[in-house]
Amino acid sequence: MTSRDRGLQPERTALAWQRTGLSAAVVAVLLLRSGITSGSALELAGGACAAVVVLLSAAAARAVPAPRLRLRLVTAAVLACGLCTLASVLAR
Structure with a gap:
């Protein structure tokens, strides 16, 4: 039985x-871009929530x-971003 190296878990x-932050950044950019072009406050709110996820991650x-x-x-x-996006999709 091999011993497990616990030194790599924090890494x-x-x-x-970092992957979570990167994916949230992509979502934030797409939602903010879509919110600006369509004038949707819900998409802008979702993009802002995704930006908060980027900072926290x-x-x-x-x-x-x-x-x-x-x-x-x-x-x-993340839940707020999802709810804003869902509400925006359902409002269309």
Whole structure:
């Protein structure tokens, strides 16, 4: 049985937070662009929530393990982004 190297877990977690931030940045740019061109306040709000996810995930990548409050804030921002996007799609 091989021993597990626990020294790499923080690095993997930081990389996962970086991937989360990158994907949230793409979503934020797309929602903000779509909100500006169509004039949809819901898409702009969704883009703003995604931008908050980018900032929080960047902070979480630097402080591994992330505090529970930060994890809850990221979860709330992702849910808010999803709800704004869903409302925008249903409003069309």
